[in-house]
Amino acid sequence: MSAPAGDAWLAAHPYLARVGGVYARIEAALAEVPMPPAVVPRWEDYRTDYLEGVPVLESARAGVDLEPAGTVAIALVERLAVEPGLGVLSDALSSLARELQGLDDPPRVVAAWLLGDTVFAPMAPGLLLCLGWLSAERYLRPLRASYEGWRDEEKWLRRYCPICGSGPAMAQLSGADPGRMRRLVCGRCGCRWQFRRTQCPFCENDAQQLSVVVVEGEAGLRIDSCKACHGYLKTYDGQGDEEVLLADWTSLHLDVLAADRGLERRAASLYDFGTLLAR
Numbered sequence: 001m002s003a004p005a006g007d008a009w010l011a012a013h014p015y016l017a018r019v020g021g022v023y024a025r026i027e028a029a030l031a032e033v034p035m036p037p038a039v040v041p042r043w044e045d046y047r048t049d050y051l052e053g054v055p056v057l058e059s060a061r062a063g064v065d066l067e068p069a070g071t072v073a074i075a076l077v078e079r080l081a082v083e084p085g086l087g088v089l090s091d092a093l094s095s096l097a098r099e100l101q102g103l104d105d106p107p108r109v110v111a112a113w114l115l116g117d118t119v120f121a122p123m124a125p126g127l128l129l130c131l132g133w134l135s136a137e138r139y140l141r142p143l144r145a146s147y148e149g150w151r152d153e154e155k156w157l158r159r160y161c162p163i164c165g166s167g168p169a170m171a172q173l174s175g176a177d178p179g180r181m182r183r184l185v186c187g188r189c190g191c192r193w194q195f196r197r198t199q200c201p202f203c204e205n206d207a208q209q210l211s212v213v214v215v216e217g218e219a220g221l222r223i224d225s226c227k228a229c230h231g232y233l234k235t236y237d238g239q240g241d242e243e244v245l246l247a248d249w250t251s252l253h254l255d256v257l258a259a260d261r262g263l264e265r266r267a268a269s270l271y272d273f274g275t276l277l278a279r
């Protein structure tokens with residue numbers, strides 16, 4: 001995240017200090033890992049699959065191989081495993097590094113697992129999910145930028161990410177009527193894509209049944225929930241602070257607030273600390 005805004009946010013939300021500290025360590029380690037260049041597909045080859053709703057990473061026509069991101073993820077785990085000061089995470093990181101080293105063709109297995117292959121069952125799935133997708137997000141940035149320049153957003157009003165296929169982690173509202181737009185935000189690859197303003201991305205109910213909780217002093221963050229399925233999405237109503245406010249972990253306190261109101265988190269998360277250390 002950009003330093004000044006991020007620091008101010010953490011100063012105003014001291015209970016995020018621990019997760020923020022871990023996140024900063026991961027980001028710093030990731031910056032030291034060699035990053036292979038992402039392969040950008042020829043988008044016209046992919047167009048048929050795009051129109052049929054096939055995400056880029058699941059499309060044979062796009063032909064994107066995520067294996068280099070698997071290599072990055074393994075290097076990240078190994079680097080963090082030998083760093084001091086990570087507390088309870090250190091043991092889990094060391095175990096995970098050993099487990100990955102013992103695999104046959106580790107980068108390929110990790111890449112397939114990140115895309116949903118269940119043949120491999122890591123001991124600490126929450127930890128690998130977090131580190132794996134932070135690695136893949138970094139690796140896929142050039143692809144994402146190219147994709148966002150090519151796509152026709154009106155042609156993908158789906159409830160899953162057009163690049164990686166994940167459900168949304170958050171949402172963003174931007175612009176003013178009549179051009180006001182809602183985008184869903186992928187917590188994995190970082191893509192944002194247009195979605196209907198009033199439709200629930202979980203149950204697809206679209207009977208204008210979204211209810212909104214605006215949280216005072218939270219810089220435009222709010223909780224949009226569905227009266228039909230009780231799922232909710234944290235939503236940033238604004239522009240300019242995406243890096244801080246759409247990172248998901250920076251608003252974990254809103255998830256607590258939503259749970260207190262009887263709402264259920266259906267959004268995909270990289271920061272589920274219940275499973276982060278699960279074995």
Ligand SMILES: [Zn+2]
Binds near residue numbers: 164186
């Ligand atoms: Zn995605």
Ligand SMILES: [Zn+2]
Binds near residue numbers: 201203204227
């Ligand atoms: Zn719903």
